[in-house]
Amino acid sequence: MKRLSVVLAVVMVLALAASAGSISGKVSGVTGKSVVYVDTIAGKTFPAPAQHPVMDQKGLLFVPHIMVVQQETTVDFLNSDNVQHNVFWPSIGGDKKAGHNLGTWPKGEKKSWKFDHPGAATLLCNVHPEMSGYIVVSPTPYFAETDASGAFHIKDVPDGSYTVVAWHEGAKTQSKPVTVKGDTTQDFTLSK
């Protein structure tokens, strides 16, 4: 009986693995890092990640310049500079109601914010207008950043039909319907 249970469990895992594919492809038309994610899946929610990624302000720069997080993720904003900074974003995904200003905090301290609105947030500092950073909020845990060549790979995506979004700083966001069945390929060509 015990042996049979183990066999069944292995079969179920293999079956699940067989139905979880991936989306690969290349984002062209732009240079530098892009973000690709699976858009909202109707009727499906995902637990919020427990980990708090850190967006730093160091040397009058946002570090990292681009961060992609799952919706409901709490991001810690750190000031590592000995000058005062702040962080605000005028909108998220073009929705100005989702804009927010975190205020001021001194060196070494953090302020946290839970991103519960999908889309890209442009991070700005109101005293150093040359500073900018981006947090791309994915409504699903299926997202990836491109490498230097523009290639991306989103793994563990269950088979099904989705809308996949490609985002790049300063370019028009592009959405494409994608049917995932095993390993699937989808390329994007973005323009500014």
Added chain:
Amino acid sequence: MSKHWRTVFFGVMAILAVVIVVLATPPRADAIPAFSRQYNTSCSTCHIDFPKLNDFGKAFKDAGFKFPTDDESMLKIPPVLLGAPAQSELWPKAIWPGSIPGQLPVGLRMNNYFQVVGANRGNLTGGGVTPPGTGFVPRTDFETGFFSIFTAGNFGSDIAFWADDDISVAGANANGGLGDGYLKFVNIGRFMHLPKDALTFRVGQFELDLPFTQARSYNISPYDIYTEANIGAINTLFPQQNVNNGFALADAAQGVEFSGGHQYGGYHYSVAIVNQNTGGPIDTGTNIPTATGGNNGGLGFFSDSNFKDIYGRFSYRFNLERNAESRHSIQAAGPAGPRDHTYLRLGVYDFYGRSVQRFTGTNGTLTAREPFYRLGGDFDFGYHGVFNLYGLFMYGRDHNLLPVDSEGALLPLPLATGTMISGFMNGVPATFSGGFMQADYMVYPWMMVIMRWDSVHSTADLLNGAAGSPTNFPFAFNTTRNRFTPGVQFLIHANIKASFEYQIRPQQSVTVGDNGLPAQPFRTNAVTAGLEFVY
């Protein structure tokens, strides 16, 4: 439509046209003057509306053109070391190590103007008590302003430097040429265990530590009181004054200055010892060493006297933030991010010098050394870096030594050519007063509206104009000259600015009435548009 209203109409239309062009251009913050390049940051890190400094910019300047803390980590272009820091351990057997900026810290500034003058401009060249001018004052005029080069930075060891020069014209000081050129030894009080920044030393040519800078003013027209020279009255209607002091507070000074404190909060003081330069004659005979050296050698001379003038200033700035940490920080911590403090600064200043006039007398050259001072106070109120109200008052007084003949009788002024004098006697001092008040409001971070009131009270200017020898102001109609100057400035980019002023100028006159005083007053109001850029 009358000529006056046509002037106003065309002026307003010109402003509107440029405003529309400006508003149609989305503002960007990508200015790259000298410090922007070094730190890879925008002009607005230090400026509200260049060259107007915000609190961080004041701290940057106080620190010797450095970030007040962690400067090295902020520099995107590392400095070039002129010796390893460890060389300091070998001193005095090695040169103390310093550094130079990794990139030549040079900035350039250029501006252009367009001016529309009121219809009354024709009166200035028409009939009057003086021979009418043969010139012509145009209704509209394009003018180039200055094209200046400036370099500033830090050589390490808290030694800062600044030099700026108007390279578009020949001349010196207000007429172009070298503006400021100095070395500043920041925080030398550390060698005497004084509190941080309690003592800084500056040497070279510089604008005095004025309450509000003229050399780096963001206004198109200067503050009238800063350029007021004290020329005594020579008019039979008034006791005569043998005062011919060309000194103006905005003039560049040569000398040394001790200062301390901070401009962004708390106390600040400065004491400067500078050349006397009241416009008196400087001997340039063949045996006098000249600036260019040659066979005579030497450096030439700038002073017109052996006396050195003294300028002192003290101010205290109260930052009015409730939170103590925020109050003592360089910038306040607002709910929407760092911003300038709400503050009130109060200050006093005094300049003391001697104006020298030399005459040929019965006993050779006779020198009238007339002590003078310029004394005043100022206030400066700022609210969150959005609203700024400030003002200054000045009182000027020159001692008056009148020439007398061998019998002690007063000689009429102006002296006829060849008149020999035997000495001097005290006369009525020459005085003037005045000041200005200005309000700035930032409608947007790229748009500032301004209202200014300048006022100069000088009986001598009125009388000298009536006597046909106008000096400071051509034919003043009143002893008090008020000028109101509304303006607006737009940052097209952080380094490109369009400025507009409408000067409601003081009444003036070119006609003398039966009472010997100016008559038939008129104003020559003017609209000035400026476009400048720095890079």
